[in-house]
Amino acid sequence: MDAFQPQKPLDRRQKKTRQAIQNALLTLMKEKPLNKITVSELAATADVNRKTFYNHYSNIQEVRDELDQEYIDRIFSLLKTAHEMEQPPDMGLLIESLVNALTEHPTRTRLLFESGEQLYLIERLKELTMPYLEQRVMDPQTATFLPYALDYTVYGMTALLNTWIHAEKPLPPQELSRLITDLLQASASAGNTEPQEA
DSSP: OOSOOOOOOOOHHHHHHHHHHHHHHHHHHTTSOGGGOOHHHHHHHHTOOHHHHHHHOSSHHHHHHHHHHHHHHHHHHHHHHHHHHSSSOOHHHHHHHHHHHHHHSHHHHHHHHHHTTHHHHHHHHHHHHHHHHHHHOOOTTGGGGHHHHHHHHHHHHHHHHHHHHHOSSOOOHHHHHHHHHHHHHHHHHHTTSOOOOO
8 A cells, every 4th residue: 555645625614723823833932932832832823732733843943944934835826826927927026926925914025035945035036047048148148147147136136035025124115126127137238248358
């Protein structure tokens, strides 16, 4: 018999319990770091007992990992929709969709960046940005600079988002979208510039 058993879909009550635990963790993480939160405290905040908690999760980190993954999946579901609306991809629309998705739940976005999971975000952004840059680099010779332009663009974009999330007075989302799009266009233009002879 095959050892692998696919997980059964959660019923409504199970989903409700997991959601309560996740929301409780988000609430507690506004007050203290993850390593200071106990299972008893989390269970009490979620209004469940410890046994119920362990029926769903092995530890608190597992709750956090699931929160991050669900949030990332949601962001990229929105981005995939925006990306497929126009071919060739409209990078302005893509950036606007990303900023709107991150603005929708600022607490979860901040926690995502603080957890280090933005590295996954960076890789997915690179996948979505590459077609835009490829289309604007017409000369095969300058295409060799594309990976450098891509890293510069995406890591810079992520740094801007991180600054924005933690800013006391963040830019309005529309202005941030415009700034990132302008920088991306400048990066694509730089990829079409011949390097100077030494």
